[in-house]
Amino acid sequence: MVMDILARARNLLLSPSAEWRIIAAEATSVERIYRDYVLYLAAIGPIAGFIGTSLIGIDGARIGLVSGLVLAFLRYVITLAMLHVMAIVIDRLAPHFGGRSDFLSAFKLGAYGMTAAWLANVFTIVPALGLLAIVGLYSVYLLFAGAPVLMRIPTMKTPIYTIAVVLIGLLLNFLVGSVLAALLAPPFFPG
Template sequence: MQRERSIGDVIPMVMDIVARARNLLLSPGAEWRNIAGEATSVERIYRDYVLYLAAIGPIAGFIGTSLIGIAGARIGLASGLLLAVLRYGITLAMLHVMAIVIDRLAPHFGGRSDFLSAFKLAAYSMTAAWLANIFTIIPALALLAIVGLYSVYLLFIGAPVLMRLPAMKAPIYTIAVVLIGLLLNYLVGSMLAALLVQPGFPG
């Protein structure tokens, strides 16, 4: 009986995730206003949304690099699995860091400091990027993941709504957040690359 209730809870949750992602992609302005008015928490956003979409990249990447391979070359299963787990954990942690960045920068651009709103903006603006990672499941199509740049537009549209930024300052605020995010991702990527070539790393 308990299992039936658990399974029954999964379907509405999946439908909610699909509806949210669809609305963000197709009508972001209206959806950001809905998100701004929602009573929720950081933990709930992680539990009901982030944990699932953030897993797309690590899972697709593992399949693409360890099972399918690039030009016949594959990363060992153990290495691929470990990298996928590390990538997933880092993604979840980086989201929290980016929420802090979004929150701390907002007052400097005429906005407000509100961590929950900043976390909403960080989490939901990543929707396009996380979904686009599905293309990495086939290495030959990995370049198509560039459509995930739509997340920059989502951030731009959502910033004035969630952080109460003046519309005229939203572009430079978005650029600042993206540049910091790129720098952090570069640093993390460099550390992962260095880890991969360590002699003791599993093959």
């Protein structure tokens, strides 16, 4: 299974056009994609973040182990839930851009499109290298390359569709982050 995950990630990063065609033809399910791919790659960020903030720290400052574990768990659960929400967004927007509505294809696009971002989270293990996680922006290109294949978005409308999906994703992440920051701020979540 690990080899399948690595092969899929490598192929998406190095030859996304060919890999998207393979993904489009695969008979699978949302549950299988979660179980065989997402659960592993989505864990990279929370684990790396826990190591970086609780064990290594920034300029010697670290958060407590319990707080770090709770935050890592919350981040993981939110990542899994946000993927599902983004698949709904991808699916519902597609017809407005000349594409088709197909939730499984939308979920494939969201899940596999996040590959670069999830892998780039490894840099957060060392907080000083966290800025290197910007290479995860390649996921925007993966979304762009996969949208015409999976959602049948016309080539001329793919850039604006991609921008719309990314902006909605950023807005949702901001809103969820703001709510979490408010809920986890002292005195509700003592260090």
